[in-house]
Amino acid sequence: xxxxxxxxxxxxxxxxxxxxxxxxxxxxxxxxxxxxxxxxxxxxxxxxxxxxxxxxxxxxxxxxxxxxxxxxxxxxxxxxxxxxxxxxxxxxxxxxxxxxxxxxxxxxxxxxxxxxxxxxxxxxxxxxxxxxxxxxxxxxxxxxxxxxxxxxxxxxxxxxx
Numbered sequence: 350x351x352x353x354x355x356x357x358x359x360x361x362x363x364x365x366x367x368x369x370x371x372x373x374x375x376x377x378x379x380x381x382x383x384x385x386x387x388x389x390x391x392x393x394x395x396x397x398x399x400x401x402x403x404x405x406x407x408x409x410x411x412x413x414x415x416x417x418x419x420x421x422x423x424x425x426x427x428x429x430x431x432x433x434x435x436x437x438x439x440x441x442x443x444x445x446x447x448x449x450x451x452x453x454x455x456x457x458x459x460x461x462x463x464x465x466x467x468x469x470x471x472x473x474x475x476x477x478x479x480x481x482x483x484x485x486x487x488x489x490x491x492x493x494x495x496x497x498x499x500x501x502x503x504x505x506x507x508x509x510x
Contacts, residue, residue, distance in 0.1 A: 368404025397451030
């Protein structure tokens with residue numbers, strides 16, 4: 350049986366990876382953008398083309414199923430999926446304000462909110478300490494960067510990060 354820290358890391362990886370895999374499999378089919386193409390006063394999109402309803406719904410549902418498979422309540426998967434997607438949207442929002450292109454790399458900004466927010470959301474449920482939260486977040490950063498290279502080589506990602 351996996352320790353809770355590895356289960357949480359795995360769920361965060363799943364929540365963040367499922368939208369990428371869905372895009373590789375489905376392309377633009379069913380990929381309605383969350384922001385509907387809206388631009389803010391700065392002329393930049395709210396989030397960009399890569400943030401879709403399909404990715405959000407798949408992240409929530411697959412992470413919920415994965416939580417159940419790991420022996421955790423499905424609700425934990427939904428919470429982690431929702432918080433990971435909120436972190437991803439926050440990152441995208443900041444990147445658009447900085448004038449960065451959609452799907453461009455911003456080391457730390459692309460990984461920390463997506464892993465930190467889910468951990469904070471379930472910290473009370475699992476009695477996570479700040480040390481544990483920081484270590485899992487660092488584990489996510491390392492795993493995400495490594496997996497990104499693998500997914501690029503397999504043709505799943507358009508860019509290696």
